[in-house]
Amino acid sequence: MAALRYLYFPGCKLTPFLPDYDRDTRAVLAALDVTLEESELNCCGYPMRHNDFTAAMYCGVRVLALAGHKGLPLLTPCKCCYGNLKQADYWMRRSSDLRRRMNTLLEKEGLFWREDLVVRHLLTALDQDIGPARLGARVRRPLDRLKVAAHYGCHALRPGDVTQFDNPLAPTIFERVLAATGARCVEWPLRLECCGQPLWEKNDRLALALTRRKLVDAREAGARVLATACTYCQLQFDQARGPGDPAAVSVSKILAAAFEIEEAEVSGFEF
């Protein structure tokens, strides 16, 4: 199998606020012989979507164009980044007006949008490019005692026609990846609901109500760990976690534990 190479897109919040998730993701992908190229990329545009569609799209399109310039598929561990990059790609295909405006801006920097650019979220890369079989083969310590609730989040999953992540109404990708480690995924009614983060610092009371609701639901379903694959979701669960709630753990940390990667900081959770 040809060695996989991606242009790594950590997104704005990852390095300053969740250095763990960043480090674990790199370690896990390195263990799977994936090469991550790096380059200084701008914001994906997701936070800007509230304020200005065109600006949000330009941010996303510029990242796509920079990746196109390198000729590499993009990989991001953040679902909101993934979502907005896919939104940018989608609207560039659909709207000639947007294409015209974006191309004018890109031309100033000698950049252009490429239609064939592949955008991967960490999960789609793990599931589609690497495959659960290869994940399973790399497992050194099966996590068969771990009961985990897979949290899907919103912006990678929906709108399904834009993000092409998985079946938006009945996704299975996260469970497939987790199952490769031997972990048992619990059924929980709110698995496809929002973590509440998009309203953080905008309406904290409401944001926390949504987060708490999910944590309680995961706990009642018997999960000890709530698995995330998004910077924003992880941040939100971390700040809303109460006593007795399942700990939010990134998919990278779970894989790192199963792969027995030494550099990864996996203490603190009994897998």
Added chain:
Amino acid sequence: MRLTYFAYLAASICLAGVLYRLGRWFVLPLGPESLETTPLRRGINAGRAVFAAVIHPRRLALMLRALLLEVAGQRQILRQSPLRWVMHMALSFGILLLLLVHTFDDYTVARLFSDYAATLNPYMLLRNLLGLLALAGVIVALARRWRDPVIRGTTRRADRLLLWLLAAIVVSGAVLEAAQIVSPNFFDQMVVDYMGSDDPEEIAPLKAYWAKYFDVAFTPPPAADAAALEEGAQLHADYCASCHARPTSAVMAYPLARAFKPLAATMARIDLETWLWYAHYLISCLALALLPFTKLFHLLTTPLSLMVRAQGPAAADAAVNRPARRAMGLDACTHCGECSRHCSVAPIFQVIPNREILPSEKLSGVARLAAGRTSPRTAMALAEGSFICTACGRCTLWCPSGIDLQDLWAASKKDLRRSGYPDPHGWIRRHSASQWAEILAGHAAPAAAKPAVCLTDNPNTFWACVQCSTCTNVCPVVAVSADPQRDLEMTPQQVMNLMRLQLKEAAMGARMVWDCVTCYKCQEHCPQGVRVADVLYELRNEACRRLSFAQERRASNPNRTTIIPPASSEGKPGA
């Protein structure tokens, strides 16, 4: 010497300015921590922190390391660009060493070396080389400000003026030295002072010698036969050689002197060298007086900032020290623009031409806000730029002055909220949907500002909506509310109904629109394929546009003060 008074005046202005600027570090309200303390406590704690850092061996070592690597070696600039490093090293060391061996030579080299004379080597050569070095630095700096598109965009007149000021000091010095070299008046004066003779016969051989070897431009040129030169050489050895080396080692001034030679008579007639002396002296005094009030102040503040930064980020510091650290950061900024070159959200500036999006520009806005020098319009622009920041931290990582910008932006966002300039979500919270419908009705932005994709103006977006209320039933925000009408004013389905009726304004300020968590469930589940979540996004976008457009209008017409009513605590349910 009357010029000395100017030097004392400049030095007094400089000193007073420095004290004023330092005092502001303990007064400026930067961040919420500043509300819980007093200037006195801030001052005392800063003194304590400095003392603690100096007596603690490890922390002292960290500071000295920063002094060596970051301040003297300018490692951070080297990491950014070798050319910029060469530029800044040339500029800073050129100017600093000139100050040392030339400006204040009486207190430095003259004390160290008893036989010191400015016109002897190595001092003459060194002064000229340092001048060239500084000038080269200025030229590269100007070129950088002109060539890099991001830096050119952020360069202000003050940035260029300061570079021109430094260039003027160096060039006026070189021209002055060149004029002195060729000046016969200067020669005559020196002969009177040091040879003690005004006898033309006696001076003639020296004149011949100095015309030939020291390029003094006498009119008419003295006869230069071998005997005269030999006698001149003897006189030179007796009276001049202990203070004068040949001007050929004045590598910067000498070529100028050669060029001036044909004009020497005119220059002597108008006494140009005296005027040049005034110019050089006064421009230098001007630079000294301006130091605390321009970014030249970074000469003092940036080394401090780098040494404080070496102690750790502001967040790890005691709360009482953070406001002063931020104020020091404001003063340590050299407006080099590196932060804006690496800013994650800088591309947004291409779409929304608000300079406050760029960190290098936002910093001055934050300084103005802290000093209470903002108008509602500038504060609004600052808020727009500030809340676009995603706190990625790259500006802090790249800042060569060691400013903890990450901490500064976090604090200024809080200050903006507190001063009544929140993000759009905060604005909307102030009034009800119907109030906003009235406020925003007249402020549809001009057609040019329309987004590239506009769903809400297109009836096809909604024609399929049958008001089945699926969107409302799957909405998690509706689900956590005990009373959606009270908390959200309307449900997603009701918003869609208003849109079907093309009553955009009525929905724009609704709580539902602004409490949308953007989970896209409504859109995914809509049996009719209506892009419900995209429409909610677009309504927020439209309100944002109208808010800033309304503010622009208010600014251009000060009589219309009712466009955005003042904040009121009432009127918003569920807020």
